[in-house]
Amino acid sequence: MLEIITSNYLRALVVAFVTLIVLRVLYFIIERITLKLTIKTKTDLDDLIIQKSSKPVTFLVLILSINLGIKELLLDNSVSAVILWIYQSLLIVSVAYIIHSIVDIMVSRSWKKRSRANRGVIRELSSFILGVLKVVLIILVAVYILHLWGVEITPIIAGLGIAGLAVALALQPTLSNVFSGMSVILDQTIMVGDLVYLDSETKGVIERIGLRSTRIKNFDNEMIIVPNSKIAEGKIQNVALPEEQSRVVIEFGIAYGSDIEKVKKLVLKEIKTIKNFIEKPEPVVRFTEMGDSALKFKAYFYVDSYENRFLSIDEANTKIYNVLNKNKISIPFPQMDVHIKK
Template sequence: MRYSVKSLLVAVLFLLAVPSVGLSSIMFPLEPPDTSSPRATLDSFIYYTDKLYEAASISDDDFTLEAEYLQRAEGCFDFSEIPPTLVADLSIEAVLRLREILDRIDLPDLNDVPDKNDIKSIDVVAWRMPHTEITIGRVAKGPRVGSYLFTPETVTKLAEYYDEVRELPYKQNKVDPDYCGLYEQFIYSSGWMIPDGLLSELPPWMKSGYMGQAVWQWVGLFILLVLGGLCLWIVWLINKRMKCRFESYSWAPWRLAFPLFGMALCAFLEYLIDKQINITGHVLSIVIMGLEGVFFIFFGFAIIVAGNVIMHGIIASSKIKEEALDADVIKLVVRLATFGLVFVLFYNAGSYFGVPVTAVFASAGIVGIAVALAARETLANFFGGVSIFLDRPFRAGDYIVLDSGERGEVKAVGMRSTRLLTRDNILITIPNSVITNVKITNQSMPEPHFRVRIKLGVAYGSDVDRVEALLMDQALNNELVVASPAPRVRFRAFGDSALEYELLCWAACPEDKGRVIHTLSRDIYKKFNEEGIVMPFPQRDVHLHKAE
C-alpha cells in the first residue's frame, strides 16, 4: 500500500503539471463525470475513486489513469467558494477525505437517491445523505449551472466530518481487510525529493501526527521558512550595498534583483512545502495564502522598482532637466502606468484569493469621489500643471515677470506648483492654478538674449560721430554683450539741455542685465571723461530782481 500512496502522489504531480490528460487512456478525455442528478453524482464519485484506488495499487509507471480518475472524481465537487490558488491542492484532499468518510459509514441504496426521472417529476434543489450533513446540491450559477455537485458547505466541513469518523472501522464489504487508510498515508507521505528510506529511519515520534501533519513535516516547514527568510535577508543586504556602490549610475536594473529573488523564493518554497514536504489541510491553506500574498507583494514591488528605474534613466538623459516640467510629466506618466499595473495586479490577486474585489473597488470609488471634492484645490493645481505642459508659456531656467511685478528665474515647474527664484535670492512658490490665470512676461523667449537699453545725453556742440563711435566701441569690447545681434546707437531727440542718445545691445541671458548696465555705464562715463565729452545734467538759473 505504500507504493499506492507514492503512485497517487506522483499522479497528483502529473495532474498539476499536465492539465489535459488522457491521451493514452481508454476513456474519452473530454467526457465529464455524470452529475445530472444526485444519484449520478454519488455513483460517479464512488466509481471513479474505486478506479483510482485500484490503479494506485498496481505497480505501473504510467500515471495517466490515476490522474484521470482523480480529475473525474474532483469534477463531482463545487469548489466555487475555494480561492483559486488553493483549488488544486484542496480538491485532492476533498476527494480522499470524502472517500474515507464514505468507507466508514453505511451508504444509502442508490435506488433511494433521486435520479433524472425524480428531478423531472419534482424540483430537487438539494439532497442530503441520510444521517449526515453531506449534501449534493444543484449549481445555481457559473459554468456548471444545473449540475448536481457536493456543495461548497460540504467541501468546507469535510475535515470536521473526517475527524468525527476517523476512529470508526472500515466497512469490510467495501475494501480490502488489509487496507490501512489511504488518506492519512497520503498526507504523511513526502515528495520525490525525499526518499522513503530517510523517513523510515526517523523515530516513531517524528512520524506521529499533530494538527493534521506529521512532526517531521512541521520541522521541515519551520526549517524551510527560516532558511527562506535568511536567504531573503542576505540578498537584501547585497542589494543595499550595490545601491550605495552604483548610486551614480543612470540606469540601475540591478535594483530589481531583490524583488525578483523574493518572487522566485516564494514560488520555490511553495513547491517544496506543498509537493515535497506535502503539508496539507488548513495549515497548507494558511502557508500557501501567505506565500502567495508575499509573492504578489514582491511582484508589485518589482513593478514599482522597474518604473523608477525607467523613470530615472529617462530623466538622466542630457535633453531633460530634473527640475523641468518635462521631468515631472515623465514622472507622472511612469507612475500612473506603474500604479495602473499594480492596480491590475492586485485586482487579479484579489480574484485569485477569492476576495470580492468588485465590491471593494466600488466602495473605493465612492470614497474617491469624496476625496476629490475635498481636494479640489489640489486638483485645480494639477490641471494647471497640465495646462502649463500643453501651452509651454515658460520652462525651467526661463526668466519671467509676473503681472504682480515679481521677476526671477523659473527653478522648477511641478504638477502642483511653480518655483521662482528672484534676483534677491528669494524663492517664491506659486500654485499652478494661480500662475495660469495671470499675465506672464517671458524674457527668455523666443530667444534667450535680453535687450539692454542705456539712455544718455551729451552736450550741445559735441562731435556726434565721435560720440556714436565711442558708444559702439564700448559695447563691442564688453565681454557680457553678445556680438549677434549687433549693438546699435540711436540719436533719439534734441533734449532741453542735451543731445539724447540710446545704446541698444544684447545680454547673453536675462540674469546678465544688471551687470551689463553696470559695466557699460561705468566704461562710457570713463571714456567720455577721457575724450572731454560733456554729459550735461538739467540745471536752472534763478535770477532775483529787486523790486522797485
C-alpha cells in the same frame, strides 16, 4: 523513481526540492548569459533591471516549486482550490513587485541624467509618480486577489470610485497646483536659476520648483512663494530663454549742435570695451529723437549672460558719460525757457 516513494509527503518534498534546484540552476545560467550580453551594451539599464528582478524571480521559482510539490499530495478538491488561490495570489504580488522595480529604475535614471539645477525637481516628480504607481498597483492587486477568492468586487470598485471623487473634490486646489507643477516641470519653460517676471510686482530668480509651489527670490533677497496653478495659467517673461545672452539698451541725450556721427563712433567704441560684451549680434547706436531739450540716442548691444546685464548697464553708462565729457560733448538736462510778453 517517484513510484518507489510511497509517502505522499515525502514525494511532495522531493518534487518541490528537485524542481527548486533545477529552476534555480536554470535561472542562474540564464542570468549569467544575459549579464555577459548586457556588458557589451552602452547602457547599464539592462544590468540594473536584471539585478533588481533577481529577488522576485527567485521567489517565483520558490512558489512554483512548492506548488508542484503540493500537487503530489493528492489533496481534496476544496483544499487544492484554496492552495491554487494562494499560489495565484503570490504570483500576482511577485509580478507587481517586478513591474514596480523596473519602473522605479527607469524613473530614477531619468532624473539622474538631468542637470544639477533641475535634478531636485525631477527627483520630486519621480517620487510622486512612483508613489501614485505604488498605490495604484496595491489597489489593483488587492482587488484582483479578492476576485480570485470569490469576493464580490463590484461594490468595492464602486466604493473606491466614490471615495476617489470625494478626495478629489476635497483636494481640488492642491491637486490643481500639483498637476500644474508637473506641467511646468515637464514643459521646462522655467528652470531653477532663471530670471523671470510674473507681473509688475513679482520678479526674481527661480530658487526651487516644487509640486505645489514655486519659490522666487526677488532683488530685495526676499522669498516669494507662488502657487503653481498661477504660473501655469499666467503669462511669464523668462529672461533666460531662448538663450542666456541678453540685450542691453542704454538711452542718453546730447546737446543740440553736437556732431551726431562723432557721438555714434565714440559710444560704439566704448561699448566694445565692456567686460561681458559679445560681438554677435553686432552693437549699434541709433539717433532716435529730437527732444525738447536734447538729441536722444539709444545704444544696443548684447552681453554673454542675463546675470551680467545689470553690471553691464552700470559699466556702459559710466563709459558713455566719461567719453562724452572727455570730448567736450554737452549732456543737457531737461529745461524750459519761458518768455513773458510786456
